[in-house]
Amino acid sequence: MVPCMDFLNWLEPDMSFKVLTCLDDPSDLVRVGSVSRSWRHFVIEHGLCKKLCLRMFPQLFRVAGVVELNSPDAEEFAEVGSSNSKELETLEREHRVYAFLARGFISFDVRSSISNAISASSTDNHPEESIHNTLQPRDLVGRRASYWSSKGQSDPAVPEFLIYKLVSDLVVINEISIHPFQGKSFFQAGFPIYSTNAVRFRMGHVKSPVVVEVDSKGESCHENKFVWTYTSEVFRMTQENRLQTFKLPEPVLCIGGILQIELLGRVQRQEMDGLFYICVCHVEVKGKPLSPAFGVEIHEPSGEFVLKNDVQAKLHNQPLENESVVISTVNLENMRDDMLPVVNLNVEGIAEEYEWEEEEGSDEEYFL
CATH class of the missing domain: 2.60.120.260 (Galactose-binding domain-like)
Structure with a gap:
């Protein structure tokens, strides 16, 4: 590994955005966000994981916000723009939720x-x-x-x-x-x-x-x-x-x-x-x-809904390699109690997002 040119620093933001939106695998977007702090910030700031989900399923345009349940810092959705810190917090939360959701779309068994x-x-x-x-x-x-x-x-x-x-x-x-x-x-x-x-x-x-x-x-x-x-x-x-x-x-x-x-x-x-x-x-x-990791709360009469992500279902129900998904066919009211494992989901890169800690010092980028 040797230091190389970072195209995010050489291209205009619009062109960088155009390049990264060509990625259609959520794992690739997570890996991009793991290259460096500046790359991660670019992915989060431009909502690339959310945009990928919207391309895959336009029905998600009706999402009014996202909520992380059973998270140490979980709180109800607040509109973007109340403050810079609140906006960044919202963008980071959306990035985590949509990254996991996008991966679920392509990983769950039919x-x-x-x-x-x-x-x-x-x-x-x-x-x-x-x-x-x-x-x-x-x-x-x-x-x-x-x-x-x-x-x-x-x-x-x-x-x-x-x-x-x-x-x-x-x-x-x-x-x-x-x-x-x-x-x-x-x-x-x-x-x-x-x-x-x-x-x-x-x-x-x-x-x-x-x-x-x-x-x-x-x-x-x-x-x-x-x-x-x-x-x-x-x-x-x-x-x-x-x-x-x-x-x-x-x-x-x-x-x-x-x-x-x-x-x-x-x-x-x-x-x-x-x-x-x-x-x-x-x-x-x-x-x-997509249950029990995800649920919805629909708001009438607008028809918009809040997307709810159970963080514990995501972090603690990790799969063994090649394990199959097990989804119960009981009534939805009992599914939360059953907490059957959401498995066969490769979230190795997504787990890194939860453990990311920005280090003091230079922001060096390394590329293969």
């Missing part, structure tokens, strides 16, 4: 991310044909068919929707799969498949301070209790007896942990009553839950 079924727009026979049956991966449980069925409609254009609770308030969703039900009983000749013409997905959160409970009858419509912050394109669905997977064009950060599946158009008429039905055996969501 896994099943549904916690529970909330409600359906209609249910033909409850509880035999409840939305809760769609959580079962099999179309037969015991000796009974396991599926959800809508009420019959004479108009095939009448839509339906299913609403689910995800395992975390922050989940990066990659794909959603739906298995339509195929009738196999003696009064359904030809084994008809009760598919839908198309599907569309919405993600969002509960309207504060509304508390949404799991529907006990399966017929209540909770749609007006939610705010939808993302709506997907329309995906065509085929009339086939298989799990059909719909991959989103880009991974989406669901803020609030609520997913709605819109079922658009009916295909199959039931011979017994001449009405059109939609029936679903199984729904599966693949994503990356």
Whole structure:
């Protein structure tokens, strides 16, 4: 290692910023901030980790501030600009939180991310044909068919929707799969498949301070209790007896942990009553839950939210090498108590940020 030219001292700040924003791996940004005090100051001052997160997931533009929980110097978010020291403190806190968040986006394992079924727009026979049956991966449980069925409609254009609770308030969703039900009983000749013409997905959160409970009858419509912050394109669905997977064009950060599946158009008429039905055996969501390290507090009516980072979850749940992520599928209310380890996350460089101590003397930069 020999002293070399530091381009941050030779280039204009705008050009240096342009160069560093080309980095798309959060580990690289953390390493840049570990080169020297001046480089670290540049990364923090320009919010490079935050900007990387915003590029990866535009949904984060609604963040009003960040809070570090269980930190020795944790305090509630204060607006930038109250003083130079307060501004620097805020920038440093944002740097730590967003650096860890960005790394989590690319490091967590993709896994099943549904916690529970909330409600359906209609249910033909409850509880035999409840939305809760769609959580079962099999179309037969015991000796009974396991599926959800809508009420019959004479108009095939009448839509339906299913609403689910995800395992975390922050989940990066990659794909959603739906298995339509195929009738196999003696009064359904030809084994008809009760598919839908198309599907569309919405993600969002509960309207504060509304508390949404799991529907006990399966017929209540909770749609007006939610705010939808993302709506997907329309995906065509085929009339086939298989799990059909719909991959989103880009991974989406669901803020609030609520997913709605819109079922658009009916295909199959039931011979017994001449009405059109939609029936679903199984729904599966693949994503990356970011709990318990991260949570959100949503502010109404603005829709902005505070991003909360549990420092203890980050520092004390460090992984062993090659250890897998273990995320519980219990209700969100129990996840904080469980404190399951957030693992498979390489935060070696980020940990250095917490231990960084500026030394007295010259600010020498060394480059390989």
